[in-house]
Amino acid sequence: MKMGRFAICFILLSLFCISLVLGDIGTATSYNSPYTPTKCGGNRSDQFPSGNLFVAVSEGLWDNGAACGRRYRLRCLSGNNRPCKEGTIDVRVVDYCTKRPCPSTIALSTDAFAQISNAHNAKINIEYVQI
Template sequence: MGKNILVFSVVVVFLFSITYAVPGIATYYTSYTPSACYGGTQEGVMIAAASDKLWDNGRVCGKMFTVKCTGARNPVPHPCTGKSVTVKIVDHCPGACPSTLDLSREAFAQIANPVAGIINIDYTP
């Protein structure tokens, strides 16, 4: 009986710990300050701006997202590096932003060839 409870508990913990990735689009930018979340304060280089879809009146400020390239959105063949990157949301990519996440150039370069400019991604908050 005790062994069954232990196995059941492990399965429940495992199921609740699974995080599902959300598909999106990433671009990159090179001007890091001032930001909508932190003004002129530097927050490092592994940072991103959130699109209107994620912005939620700034509630996403400071949240960490893990991002992985899943493929090209333009003719650049095989832009993905196979790596993932964790970024902190520090800014808002408003209005006509072409992406879900606008990554810093350094963060983008971790997951894709910057020549691509725009890529498909999976991200997890």
């Protein structure tokens, strides 16, 4: 009977731990304006969400352009000199990272980067999930 309870507790604890880690791990940098033209919306100003919380994504997330308009929730995990702010932000994909190779998994607008990191022009580790 004790072994059965132990197994049930172990399974429940495992499911709880798995539910806490739903996102992928990657890196993020910031990129500066000019933000247009983009690969998703060209020069249209309505492609940018309020608060300027938008990103350009690297090849791994670009999905031959299907990434345009996707939304991600992300948070800073770590980096040099403890750059992370608490909390998460929701961002929209508006562009493909134009630098080759892209310096990070996701390049955030300067406003988006400032929402999750105290560091400027840094590379941080992030957790992200599509929403």
